[in-house]
Amino acid sequence: MKRKRTSKRKTTVTIHDVARAAGTSPSTVSRVLTGSANVSAAKREAVLEAIQAVGYAPNLLARGLKTQLTYSLGLILNDIQSPFFSAAAKGAQDCAMQRGYAILLCDTGEEPAAQKRCLEMLRAKQVDGVIFAPTTGAAMILDSFLQAGTHFVQIDRQVEGLPISSVVVNDDQASYEAVHHLIANGYRRIAILTSELSVTTHDRRLGGFKRALSEAGLALPDSFVLRGRTSSSDGYRLAHKALSYSRRPDALFVTSSRLGVGALRAIRDARLRVRDDIGIVIFDDIPAFALMHPSITAVRQPAYEIGWKAAEIIIESLESEEPPPPQQVVLPAELVIRESSVPRR
Amino acid sequence: MKRKRTSKRKTTVTIHDVARAAGTSPSTVSRVLTGSANVSAAKREAVLEAIQAVGYAPNLLARGLKTQLTYSLGLILNDIQSPFFSAAAKGAQDCAMQRGYAILLCDTGEEPAAQKRCLEMLRAKQVDGVIFAPTTGAAMILDSFLQAGTHFVQIDRQVEGLPISSVVVNDDQASYEAVHHLIANGYRRIAILTSELSVTTHDRRLGGFKRALSEAGLALPDSFVLRGRTSSSDGYRLAHKALSYSRRPDALFVTSSRLGVGALRAIRDARLRVRDDIGIVIFDDIPAFALMHPSITAVRQPAYEIGWKAAEIIIESLESEEPPPPQQVVLPAELVIRESSVPRR
DNA sequence: CTGTTAGCGCCTTCAT
DNA sequence: ATGAAGGCGCTAACAG
Numbered sequence: 032m033k034r035k036r037t038s039k040r041k042t043t044v045t046i047h048d049v050a051r052a053a054g055t056s057p058s059t060v061s062r063v064l065t066g067s068a069n070v071s072a073a074k075r076e077a078v079l080e081a082i083q084a085v086g087y088a089p090n091l092l093a094r095g096l097k098t099q100l101t102y103s104l105g106l107i108l109n110d111i112q113s114p115f116f117s118a119a120a121k122g123a124q125d126c127a128m129q130r131g132y133a134i135l136l137c138d139t140g141e142e143p144a145a146q147k148r149c150l151e152m153l154r155a156k157q158v159d160g161v162i163f164a165p166t167t168g169a170a171m172i173l174d175s176f177l178q179a180g181t182h183f184v185q186i187d188r189q190v191e192g193l194p195i196s197s198v199v200v201n202d203d204q205a206s207y208e209a210v211h212h213l214i215a216n217g218y219r220r221i222a223i224l225t226s227e228l229s230v231t232t233h234d235r236r237l238g239g240f241k242r243a244l245s246e247a248g249l250a251l252p253d254s255f256v257l258r259g260r261t262s263s264s265d266g267y268r269l270a271h272k273a274l275s276y277s278r279r280p281d282a283l284f285v286t287s288s289r290l291g292v293g294a295l296r297a298i299r300d301a302r303l304r305v306r307d308d309i310g311i312v313i314f315d316d317i318p319a320f321a322l323m324h325p326s327i328t329a330v331r332q333p334a335y336e337i338g339w340k341a342a343e344i345i346i347e348s349l350e351s352e353e354p355p356p357p358q359q360v361v362l363p364a365e366l367v368i369r370e371s372s373v374p375r376r
Numbered sequence: 377m378k379r380k381r382t383s384k385r386k387t388t389v390t391i392h393d394v395a396r397a398a399g400t401s402p403s404t405v406s407r408v409l410t411g412s413a414n415v416s417a418a419k420r421e422a423v424l425e426a427i428q429a430v431g432y433a434p435n436l437l438a439r440g441l442k443t444q445l446t447y448s449l450g451l452i453l454n455d456i457q458s459p460f461f462s463a464a465a466k467g468a469q470d471c472a473m474q475r476g477y478a479i480l481l482c483d484t485g486e487e488p489a490a491q492k493r494c495l496e497m498l499r500a501k502q503v504d505g506v507i508f509a510p511t512t513g514a515a516m517i518l519d520s521f522l523q524a525g526t527h528f529v530q531i532d533r534q535v536e537g538l539p540i541s542s543v544v545v546n547d548d549q550a551s552y553e554a555v556h557h558l559i560a561n562g563y564r565r566i567a568i569l570t571s572e573l574s575v576t577t578h579d580r581r582l583g584g585f586k587r588a589l590s591e592a593g594l595a596l597p598d599s600f601v602l603r604g605r606t607s608s609s610d611g612y613r614l615a616h617k618a619l620s621y622s623r624r625p626d627a628l629f630v631t632s633s634r635l636g637v638g639a640l641r642a643i644r645d646a647r648l649r650v651r652d653d654i655g656i657v658i659f660d661d662i663p664a665f666a667l668m669h670p671s672i673t674a675v676r677q678p679a680y681e682i683g684w685k686a687a688e689i690i691i692e693s694l695e696s697e698e699p700p701p702p703q704q705v706v707l708p709a710e711l712v713i714r715e716s717s718v719p720r721r
Numbered sequence: 722c723t724g725t726t727a728g729c730g731c732c733t734t735c736a737t
Numbered sequence: 738a739t740g741a742a743g744g745c746g747c748t749a750a751c752a753g
Contacts, residue, residue, distance in 0.1 A: 042524050043444075045730055056740045061732055068733095071738060086520065091500045092441045093730035096745050099388075101437065103501070106481070111469070117462040124456070124483045128490075133497055136451070136481040138469045145473075152478055155436045156448070175431065179387050263663070295667055318608070319664025322640055390746055401724045406748055413749095416722065438746035441729045 044087050053081035064089065095157060103133040104345060105153035107163035109141045113289060114317045115334045116164070119186060122338025123162055130346050132159070141228070141261065143168035150176060160345040162338070165190045167229060182348050184341045188230045196348070196357040198341045202232055202314075205330050205364035206239025209312045210284055212328075212366060214247045216373055218282035218310045222255040224269045224294055225286040236286040236314055255280060259290070266293025274301045274309070282310035282372070288317045288329070295327070311371045314364075325370030332364045389432050398426035409434060440502060448478040449690060450498035452508035454486045458634060459662045460679045461509070464531060467683025468507055475691050477504070486573070486606070488513035495521060505690040507683070510535045512574060527693055529686045533575045541693070541702040543686045547577055547659075550675050550709035551584025554657045555629055557673075557711060559592045561718055563627035563655045567600035569614045569639055570631040581631040581659055600625060604635070611638025619646045619654070627655035627717070633662045633674070640672070656716045659709075670715030677709045 046060040053060065055074055062068045063078045070078075081087075095101040104127055108116045124134050135158060137149035146166055150173075153161055160182035165173075170190045177183070177193070185197040213221055223240050226233040237256070244251050257273055259265035266289060273280055274297065285291040291313035295305070303309050306325045313320065313329045320327035340360055348354050391405040398405065400419055407413045408423045415423075426432075440446040449472055453461045469479050480503060482494035491511055495518075498506055505527035510518075515535045522528070522538070530542040558566055568585050571578040582601070589596050602618055604610035611634060618625055619642065630636040636658035640650070648654050651670045658665065658674045665672035685705055693699050 043730090046732095047730085057730090058732080058740060059738085062739085065732075069738065074738085088496070088524075089500050090441075090502060090730055092437050092446065092502050093745090094732075096435075096437045096441055096730080096747090097732045099745080103480075111456070111466050112459070112462045114457070117457045120481070121456050121483055124481060128482075128493070133501060134481045135448075136465070136469060136479045137473075138466055148473075151433070155434050156478060157435060157437050179433075292663055292667065299667070317664070318637055319662070319667065322637065322644070322664065323667060324669045388746090392746085402746090403725080403748080404723060407723090410748075414722065419723085435746050438729090439748075441731090441746080442748045444729075 044085050045090070046087070048085050049078060049081045049087045052085050053077040099157075101157050101159055102131055103135055103156070103158050104342065105135045105137065105149070105156075105158045105161040105163070107137045107139060107146065107149050107153075107161065109139050109164055109166055111136070111138045115187070115288070115315055115332060118334035119338035119341075122335035122340075123342040124338075126339045126342035127346070130342075132342070132346060139166060141166050147172050154179065154181065159349050160184070162186060162341045162345060164188050165230070182345050182354070184344050186337050186341045188232050191231065194357050196344050196359065198337050198344065198360045198362065199231075200332050200337070200362050200364040202235035202364070203239040203242070205366065206236040206284070206286075206314060207243045208239075208366050209314065209328075209330050210240050210243035211247075212368065213282050213284065213310055213312055213372055214243060214249065216310065218372075219249060220255075220278070220280045221249070221282045221284060221310075222257060222273050222280035223284045223286065224257050224259075224266060224273070224290050226261050226290070227258040228261065233286050240284055261287060261289055263289045263293035263296070266290035267297045268293070270294035270297035271301070274298065274303065280309070283312075285311065285313045288313055288315040288320075291315070291327070291329075292317075292319075295323075305371050306374060310374070312366075316367055321369065328369045328372035329367050330364050331367050333362050336362060389430050390435070391432070393430050394423060394426045394432045397430050398422040444502075446502045446504055447476055448480055448501070448503050449687065450480045450482065450494070450501075450503045450506040450508070452482045452484060452491065452494050452498075452506065454484050454509055454511055456481070456483045460532070460633070460660055460677060463679035464683035464686075467680035467685075468687040469683075471684045471687035472691070475687075477687070477691065484511060486511050492517050499524065499526065504694050505529070507531060507686045507690060509533050510575070527690050527699070529689050531682050531686045533577050536576065539702050541689050541704065543682050543689065543705045543707065544576075545677050545682070545707050545709040547580035547709070548584040548587070550711065551581040551629070551631075551659060552588045553584075553711050554659065554673075554675055555585050555588035556592075557713065558627045558629065558655055558657055558717055559588065559594065561655065563717075564594060565600075565623070565625045566594070566627045566629060566655075567602060567618045567625035568629045568631065569602050569604075569611060569618070569635050571606050571635070572603040573606065578631050585629055606632060606634055608634045608638035608641070611635030612642045613638070615639035615642035616646070619643065619648065625654070628657075630656065630658045633658055633660040633665075636660070636672070636674075637662075637664075640668075650716050651719060655719070657711075661712055666714065673714045673717035674712050675709050676712050678707050681707060 046057045049060045050057045062070050063075050127134050139145040164187040183195045189197050257269040259269050316329035316331040320329050391402045394405045395402045405423050407415050408420050472479050484490040509532040528540045534542050602614040604614050661674035661676040665674050
C-alpha cells in the first residue's frame with residue numbers, strides 16, 4: 032500500500048502560475064474560474080489566455096476540500112455484469128455526466144461486507160450522494176451515514192422504514208400480471224423460481240405470483256416455491272429439481288434473468304419443449320430472449336430510466352436549498368408477451 | 377450548477393477532534409492513521425478509542441491534496457451495457473478494490489467529444505491512473521495527459537505508436553482460426569460484418585478473416601465486406617443486405633456480439649436456417665449464444681481478466697519506484713465451437 | 722516518541 | 738474590480 036512519489040508532479044501548474052502569466056492575482060483567476068464575481072473584460076481575457084498558455088487544469092481535490100462539494104456520486108451495485116444493473120449504471124452515468132457529476136463505481140457482488148467497505152470508502156471520498164441497491168444488512172450500516180448527512184437513493188431494492196428516496200418498479204403488480212397471463216393461457220401448475228435473499232424485489236414478485244394464483248383458485252404446493260442464490264447455475268439447479276417432480280409444473284415464473292437463463296438450459300437438457308411442455312415467463316428482459324426459439328416472454332424493466340431518475344433525484348436534492356422530503360418513485364415494468372407463454376392451437 | 381451549502385457540515389469531525397478526545401496532538405493521530413511512524417502503545421490505544429468515540433472518518437480529499445495520491449483510477453469505456461465491457465469493468469473494479477483503489481466510471485458511447493470530457497474530468501479529479509478503451513480521436517487528446525504524467529493502460533483497442541501499456545486479445549489470430557473453422561466445415565462464400573470505426577480491434581479481426589480466406593484460395597468480393605456502426609440494428613441491416621444478394625454468402629463472420637445479435641434476427645426474419653442455410657461465427661461470446669437453437673459458435677474473450685490485468689498493471693506501475701516500461705499484454709481469445717458453424721449430414 | 726510548523730491548491734471574506 | 742490573508746483536513750519535515 033505504500034508508494035513513493037515519482038517525478039510526476041513537477042508539472043503541477045496552479046492558479047498561481049496562471050496569475051503570474053496573466054499579470055494578476057490568484058484570487059482573480061479563481062473568480063474567472065468560478066464565475067462567482069465580476070472581473071473586468073480585460074483581465075478575464077488575460078486569464079483565459081494564460082490558462083491556455085500554461086496548460087492549467089483545475090484541481091478538484093483542492094476545490095472540494097474548500098467548498099465541501101465534490102461533484103461526485105457513489106454508485107453501489109450488486110453485479111455490474113447483469114444487464115439490469117449495467118443499464119441502470121449507464122442511465123445514472125449519463126445523467127450525472129450531463130449535470131457535471133462523476134460516478135464512483137462499486138460492485139458488492141451481493142456481499143454485505145463489501146457493501147460496508149464501499150460505503151465507507153465513498154464516505155471517505157466525500158461523495159455528495161450515493162445511489163445504491165441495498166443488499167442484506169444495509170439497514171444498520173446506513174444509520175451512521177444518514178446522520179452524517181449523506182444523500183441517498185435506493186434503486187431496485189428497498190430497505191423499508193428508512194427515510195430514503197427510492198426508485199423501483201411495480202414488482203408486485205407486474206408479477207401478478209405475468210402470472211395472470213400464464214393462467215389465461217391455460218397453464219395451471221405454475222411454479223416459481225426465486226431468490227432466497229430477503230430483498231424486497233424478490234419478496235414482492237413472489238407476492239404478486241401468489242396473489243394471481245389464489246385469485247384464480249389455483250393451489251400452490253410448497254414444493255412449487257423454489258429458492259436459491261442468484262447465479263444462472265442456481266437457476267439450472269432449481270429448474271432441474273422442479274422438472275423432476277413426479278407431477279411436474281406446466282409453467283415456470285422466474286424472478287430474475289440470471290435464474291431464467293439457467294432454467295432454460297435445464298429445460299433444454301431435460302428434452303422438454305418450452306411452451307408446449309412447459310410455459311415460462313421471466314422477470315427482467317434481456318435481448319437474447321427475443322432471439323430464442325421459441326422466444327421468451329419476459330417482464331421488461333426500465334433499467335436505464337431507473338438509473339437516470341435516481342441520479343436526478345439525488346442531484347436535485349443536492350442542489351436545492353431545502354432538501355426535499357424522500358420520494359418513492361415506482362416505474363412501470365412491462366410484460367412483453369412472446370412465444371414461451373402462449374401455447375399453439 | 378450553483379449550489380448552497382446545507383447545514384450538512386455541522387457533523388464534520390477531524391483529526392483535531394480525535395486528538396483532543398485522545399489527549400494528544402493531530403500529528404500523532406495522523407501517525408496511527410497512516411502507520412508511518414512509531415507511536416507508543418498507550419497513545420495508539422487512546423487514539424483508536426477516540427476514533428470510535430467521536431465517529432471519525434478520514435477525509436481522502438485532504439489527504440490526497442497533501443500526498444498527491446488519490447487512490448482512484450479512471451475507467452473509460454464505450455458502452456458499459458455491452459457484456460464485454462461490463463465484465464471488464466467488474467474485473468477492474470475487483471482488482472482495484474482489493475488493492476484499495478476506487479474506480480471512477482465514464483461511458484463515452486463511442487463519442488470522441490465525450491471521451492475528451494471524461495479525460496479532462498478525470499484529470500481534474502487527480503486520478504492516479506486511467507484504464508481506457510480508446511475511440512477515434514484519442515491520440516491527439518492523449519499527448520497532453522502523458523506529459524502530465526498520468527498513468528494509462530488501454531484495453532480492447534489500441535492507439536498505435538504511443539508508449540502506453542495495453543491489454544488486448546489476439547484479434548487477428550482468433551479471427552483467423554474462426555474463419556478457418558468455417559472453411560474446414562465446408563463453407564465457401566463467407567462474408568464479414570464489421571464496424572466502420574477505425575479501431576484496431578475491428579481492423580485486426582478483418583485481417584485474420586482475410587488471411588484465412590486467401591490462405592484457402594477463396595475469393596472475397598468487395599460486397600462481402602459489410603461495414604456499419606455497432607448497434608444491433610446495424611447488424612440487422614448489414615445481414616439483411618448480405619442475404620439479399622442474388623448469390624448470397626453461405627456463412628457470416630461477425631466481429632461483435634451486438635452486430636451478431638442483429639444479424640441473427642435478420643437471418644430469422646429472412647426465414648433462413650442458421651447452420652443449414654447459413655453458417656455463422658460471432659466474435660465475442662454472450663451467455664445467450666449457448667442457449668439458442670442451434671447454438672451459436674463464438675469467440676470467447678477473457679473480458680474479466682482483461683479488466684483485472686489492466687488495473688493490476690496500472691497499480692504496479694503506480695507503486696513501483698521506477699515506473700516500468702509500457703507493456704503490451706495479449707490474452708488469448710478462444711473459439712467456442714457450437715452448432716451454428718457445423719453442418720449436419 | 723511526540724508536538725509544532727508549514728504548506729498541498731483552492732475559494733472567500735475582508736479591505737482597498 | 739482587485740489583492741491579501743486565512744483556512745478547508747491532512748501529512749511530513751523539523752525540533753525537542
